[in-house]
Amino acid sequence: MGGWIMQSSDTTKYNIHAKITAEGIVERPDVVGAIFGQTEGLIGDELDLRDLQKTGRIGRIDVNIESKGGKATGEIIIPSSLDRIETVILAASLETIDRVGPCNAKITLDRIDDVRAEKRNLIISRAKELLKNMIEHGSPESQEIAEEVKQAVRVEEITQYGPDKLPAGPHIDDSDAIIIVEGRADVLTLLKYGIKNAIAVEGTNVPPIISELSKIKTVTAFTDSDRGGDLILRELMQIAEIDYIARPPEGKGVEDLTYKEIVKALRNKLPAEQWEILQDKRAANNKNRAENSHTTKHHPHASNRRPPRREVTVRRRTLATPTKAEEKEEAVTKPLESENVKLVLADKAPLTHFNQLLGTKNARLIGRDDEVVTEVSIRELTQALKSVDEIRGVVFDGVITQRIIDIASDKGIEYIFGGKMGSVIKIPVNLKVLTEATFKDA
Numbered sequence: 198m199g200g201w202i203m204q205s206s207d208t209t210k211y212n213i214h215a216k217i218t219a220e221g222i223v224e225r226p227d228v229v230g231a232i233f234g235q236t237e238g239l240i241g242d243e244l245d246l247r248d249l250q251k252t253g254r255i256g257r258i259d260v261n262i263e264s265k266g267g268k269a270t271g272e273i274i275i276p277s278s279l280d281r282i283e284t285v286i287l288a289a290s291l292e293t294i295d296r297v298g299p300c301n302a303k304i305t306l307d308r309i310d311d312v313r314a315e316k317r318n319l320i321i322s323r324a325k326e327l328l329k330n331m332i333e334h335g336s337p338e339s340q341e342i343a344e345e346v347k348q349a350v351r352v353e354e355i356t357q358y359g360p361d362k363l364p365a366g367p368h369i370d371d372s373d374a375i376i377i378v379e380g381r382a383d384v385l386t387l388l389k390y391g392i393k394n395a396i397a398v399e400g401t402n403v404p405p406i407i408s409e410l411s412k413i414k415t416v417t418a419f420t421d422s423d424r425g426g427d428l429i430l431r432e433l434m435q436i437a438e439i440d441y442i443a444r445p446p447e448g449k450g451v452e453d454l455t456y457k458e459i460v461k462a463l464r465n466k467l468p469a470e471q472w473e474i475l476q477d478k479r480a481a482n483n484k485n486r487a488e489n490s491h492t493t494k495h496h497p498h499a500s501n502r503r504p505p506r507r508e509v510t511v512r513r514r515t516l517a518t519p520t521k522a523e524e525k526e527e528a529v530t531k532p533l534e535s536e537n538v539k540l541v542l543a544d545k546a547p548l549t550h551f552n553q554l555l556g557t558k559n560a561r562l563i564g565r566d567d568e569v570v571t572e573v574s575i576r577e578l579t580q581a582l583k584s585v586d587e588i589r590g591v592v593f594d595g596v597i598t599q600r601i602i603d604i605a606s607d608k609g610i611e612y613i614f615g616g617k618m619g620s621v622i623k624i625p626v627n628l629k630v631l632t633e634a635t636f637k638d639a
Contacts, residue, residue, distance in 0.1 A: 381397055382452040416441070
């Protein structure tokens with residue numbers, strides 16, 4: 198095996214243990230040769246044992262075998278620094294070996310040890326002893342030792358994810374949902390409280406892997422309540438598919454939060470569309486306050502002056518008789534009247550599509566002849582709407598948001614049929630917005 202790189206024990210993640218029995222007398226070189234020879238090309242070039250050992254991703258194959266009564270039995274141990282999926286595939290391939298040298302043989306997988314878990318157990322066990330000794334001797338530093346132990350365990354769990362080696366919890370690949378935070382300290386804080394599906398962007402230049410993850414997972418953005426957090430969140434909303442927004446209490450960072458504050462912030466998260474609506478409202482309110490403040494500065498006694506009687510009369514008349522502009526605004530923002538949906542209610546195609554979609558979490562884009570142009574998941578609906586033209590309607594079993602309404606209106610779509618209405622501010626007059634209740638009430 199000269200020329201192969203010996204794998205360092207500090208890079209080993211797993212140890213594969215297998216049992217071997219052979220119908221004859223065999224020795225270690227025979228077993229090693231059978232392992233390399235009979236697995237070559239079996240599970241693809243990427244998991245070729247010779248290449249893996251040359252690059253140090255597989256360590257030296259250790260074989261302990263003894264012969265007795267014309268038969269040989271023993272144990273095979275293979276150190277692996279591959280990820281767990283690749284490791285179990287490699288381990289399973291050992292059981293396909295049926296000959297060693299000239300003898301029939303059988304290899305059976307015994308177990309796969311997680312070396313890092315064993316290290317963590319050793320850390321915790323030793324730490325308990327240290328903490329017990331410190332408490333027994335009345336040392337005032339016992340709490341500090343305990344905190345250092347917790348930190349050691351948390352650091353052991355933190356991983357590096359993707360080509361940019363982003364700080365992340367160990368469950369990013371396994372979890373259907375992930376939490377995006379700003380930095381390594383935030384990931385460590387969440388790990389401290391058992392939240393292992395967080396990943397940090399490490400600054401405002403958000404890496405492409407974040408956008409890729411957002412396409413396949415449910416994403417919650419959890420950034421600090423400061424200007425830096427606002428900038429990162431704004432960039433995330435532009436380049437990734439963010440589903441929910443969670444924020445710490447005003448003026449706090451994620452790394453400063455207690456367990457109770459973290460749970461409360463994540464429980465009170467808002468859908469991304471609703472958060473954008475609230476931001477627009479706040480921006481409009483801030484603008485109005487700024488304009489009013491500007492007016493007050495130019496008329497310092499305006500609040501103390503009583504307006505002339507004629508001005509009051511004009512205002513009352515304006516309120517009693519709306520102008521054309523106000524009538525137009527009212528037409529745009531007031532809820533749907535029955536007259537607004539009669540054309541769609543004349544046929545039952547939207548309701549039929551809706552009933553077929555119940556429970557699927559999918560959406561359908563309906564063509565001019567009521568045919569299904571495309572069917573996508575609700576998470577992909579806004580993107581799908583932006584990329585199609587010449588469709589008549591949208592049907593989905595979900596919440597109708599202002600964002601979906603705005604996109605549909607821009608595309609000239611005739612109707613939207615959803616499960617229920619969300620926080621909608623205005624509905625354009627050229628768009629019919631329907632729910633299941635619309636048909637029940639008709």
